[in-house]
Amino acid sequence: MARTSGAPIARPIFFSFPSYKECYGLSTQFLLGSSLMVSPVLEQGKTLVKALFPPGSWCSVFDMTQTIVSKGQYFTLDAPLNVVNVHLYQNTILPMQPGGMISNEARMTPFTLIVTFPAGASEAQAKGNLYLDNDELPEMKLGNVYSTYVDLYATVKEGTVKICSQVQEGNFALDKGWKIEKVTVLGLGGSVDTSGLEIDGSPVANGASNIELSSVEQMHLQDDDDEDGQGKKNL
Incomplete structure (x- = not known):
């Protein structure tokens, strides 16, 4: 976590990809945490943005039908006024909540877990974490x-996605009534049925749980490099 490591919450790309030298000096994109990459438009009137993607699979957070499979090249992304290009790296679990008019209202909404595996993976792992408090503590601690x-931990193997958690001091979250309402798994390329899900060791099927399971058909976008080593695809 940022408070224990000293790393900023908003950080340069090379923090997570120190061996990928192409991102050294890159100042037009940034990470939120270790895996969530933001590629903003920085020029007035532009509706396209050229973004560098380190090697791996990057799932679009706001258009989950799109996954970029990068060899470590640039992609040109559509960026109209109503679109912010935010991509989540493979092997990550991202907890999300809907917004609200005020922070206290937003904090009481149910969670969605977005689980990302490498594109087309038949066997892979993902992880994430979540800290919750009353929004009034002077520092983050238990x-x-x-x-x-x-x-949070997730695996996919032999057609089954398994999700488990290790909780510290869970009574506070239980008293607040926080719950996971939806689990979305990305990167499987349609190879896994959404009924093949286990949570904390118990099989879960649609209609048998309060958790909604979703299946998203994705396009895995991958370009051959051009002469400059940069992808040409508009997304």
């Missing part, structure tokens, strides 16, 4: 009865 910390 042991005060007003906070909960959750480590």
Whole structure:
């Protein structure tokens, strides 16, 4: 976590990809945490943005039908006024909540888990974490009865996605009524049925749980490099 490592929450791309030298000095994109990449438009009136994607699979957060499979090249992204290009790296679990008019209202909404695996993966792992408190503590820490910390883990193997968690001081979150409402798994290329899901060791099927399972048909976008080593695809 940022408070224990000293790393900023908004950070340069090379923080997560130190061996990928092409991103050294890149100042037009940034990461939120270790895996969520933002590629903003920085020139007035532009509706396209050229973004560098380190090698791997990057799932669009706001258009989950799109996954970029990069060899480490630039892609040109559509960026109209109503679109912010945000991509989540493979092997990640991202907890999300809907917005609200005020922060306290937003914090009481149910969670969605976005799980990303490498494009077309038949066997892979993902992880994430979540810290919850009453939004009034001066610092992030446990042991005060007003906070909960959750480590999240996911695997896919032989057609089954398994999700488990390790919870510290879970009573606070339970008392607040926080729950996971939806799980979205990306990167499987349609190879896994959404009924093949286990959560904390228990099989889950649509209609048998309060958790909604979703299947998203994705386009895995991958370009051959041009002469300059940069992809030409408009997304």
